[in-house]
Structure formats: C-alpha cells, structure tokens
Amino acid sequence: MNIDLKPEQQRVIDLAVRSGAYQNPGEVLDQAFEIIREQLDLEGWMFEQREAIAAHIEKGFAQAERGELIDGDAAVEMLRQRRAKRLKPQG
C-alpha cells in the first residue's frame, strides 16, 4: 500500500527526525501508530455505551452553545474550595 503524505505531515516527520528523538521516519510512524492503537483499545466500551455518552455530550454541548463556559483554572479553583469546605468537618 502506497500513501502520499501531505506536505505538513512530511514536515512533522522531518522535524521529529531532526530533533534527534527518532532515528528515522519509520520510528516516528511507529510512535504515531502506538498512540492510535491506545485510542482504539477502548472502542468496544465506547460503542456499548454510545447512547449514554451521546446524551451526556448533548447536555454539555448545549451549555457550551449557550456560552455557559467557565475558565478552566477558575473552575478547578472553585471545586477545590468547595471540596475543602465539605471535608473540613470530617478533619
């Protein structure tokens, strides 16, 4: 099977080899395939739960569309303060 790489894909491979982290383009592709394989490992679970996941996403998507968004760091800070309050009586 022959695949023609897009120029930007070729640039990424060249950059990776030039960085010294990979010996040759084959090693770069091995790493990329390993990441894809990791992603594919849990496909079965995703497919089994697809209805529940879709409902969950729909709710969050609608919130994002309405602009109900909180800065990531601010959200985490708020959660940590809330947890600290809740855990305080327990010591």
Next chain:
Amino acid sequence: MNAPFQFTPQATEDLDAIWWFIAEDNREAADRVEMEILATCRRLAKHPRMGTQRKDITPLAVRFWTMPKFPGGHGCFKHDEATIGYGTLLAMKFRILPLTGWCFILGSFPRLFISGESEAYHVGSVLAVILGEVIVTLTLRVPASGAAEANTRERKWWPEIRNRATARHFGLLGAYAGYLTAALTCIFIFVRRDYFAVFDAVAFGVLGLYTHIKMSRVAALTALVSYILERAVLGMDRGLNAAINWQVLAILFGFMLGFKARFPITPTLVSPRWNSPETGRAHRPSPVPDRQTLKAVR
C-alpha cells in the same frame, strides 16, 4: 492567569464527580487523576485537531480523545462554531457565503448595464467577490491558533484575545463595522439612486449579525476580505482618494479587530462519563466506571 480552555458546568461537575469517586478510597490518587485530566485539556487546547469525530456516537461537532492511563476515561471536547468541527464548518459555509456572495453579485451585475460608472469597476467587483469567496474558503482550512495566555502586556489598540469574553468584547467592533458599512450603503442607495446597492447593504448587515451573535469567524473573515477587495477595486477605478479616507480606515480597523477576535478562540469542553455524586447518582445517564479499571491509578 486564564487557562487556554474552558469548562461547561456539566464538565465541571463531571470533574468533581471523578475526584469524589476516587477520593473515597485515595485522595492523592484523585488529585493525580485530576491533574492528568487538566494536562490533557491543555494538550487538546494546544493541538485542536487531535482526536476523532464519532458520528456513530453523536452527530454533534465534537472530537473524542481517550486518556490511555485511565481505562474508560474518555474525554470529549468541542470547538467554537466554524473553528474546527468539519460538520459545523460546512453548515456555516452554506448558510453565510452563498447568501452574502449572491448579494454582492446581484448588487454589482445589473449596474454594469444601467449605471454611469465604468464597466471595469463592476466587472472588477464581481471578480473580487468570487476571489474573496475562494480566499475565505481556503483560509478556513487553517485551524484555530488557540487563545493566548494572559501574561502578555495589555495593548489598547491591538488587544490580546485571551478568552471567550475578550473575543466577544472586541469582536463586537467587527460587527459594528459591518452594521456601519450597511448603514452607509443604505444612505448611498438614496443619495446616488443606486437601488442595487441594497444587496451590498444586506450582505454587510448579515455578516455583522453573524459576527455579533454567532461569533462566527467565517463571517468576520468574509466581511474583512470583501471590504478590502471592494475598496481595492474602487481605488483602481477612481483613484486612491476615492477609495481611502479616515472613515474607510476606521471601518477597516473594526473589521480587522473583529477578525482577530474571532480567530483564536478554542473553548474546550471536557465531558467525561461520570456524574456528580451530589446531583446525579440516582439518575446517572452514564455508567459508573468499573472499580477494577481504576486500580492501576491507585
């Protein structure tokens, strides 16, 4: 400092639920998982084309990314409309570009035959619109660049777009430029009795509305390119003085700010599969993760 990503309330509660679920057994592990999720969010914001669309799971324009360290810990994120989601991008293109493109063409073409201006001006206008559409279509392939961090110095005239709020604020100037252009064009309809200019006015009005309400970068870019090409054609026909003046520069600056504000925003929605123990355990739509799968974390 602002994060380069944002959470929905749903995602925030999910994040909290994950923490509580793990913290029942091990608080340090819960902290580690949370740090890993946040690191993944930063990574996704930096590389917005990571992940895959799963139309077999949801028709919405979101991308999925799995966190391999935590089996079952899938995340899902979305980008602003017309930013990266291919489905959304197509929908926006079909909604806006033909409408405004046809407005410009309908406005210019009949004037070839009935107005006193030179044919070169009107032919140039039509070609400019077509060229503008091509430029916009090609440029939309460029992914969003990611919102800048807040550690840059505040610049009054050319501000940094740090988050959705600053994008909305400064993008309004692009929308106002569209409204102003539409209003001025309406005046010319009556002053010059150029009734076909109503199409130009409608086109810029629509672009202004989309830039304003939808925060559309397609509309912001279309307005900027259309305006520049329109003035360039006018300048070639009637000279530099007719094409550029202070009012034109002000409008152009508005369009440029609108474009700048709409381009870099990539709000990220992280939507893992757990619900809040405080709000959703009784009617949890998503399954609880298998405790065995979390052992590796602890």
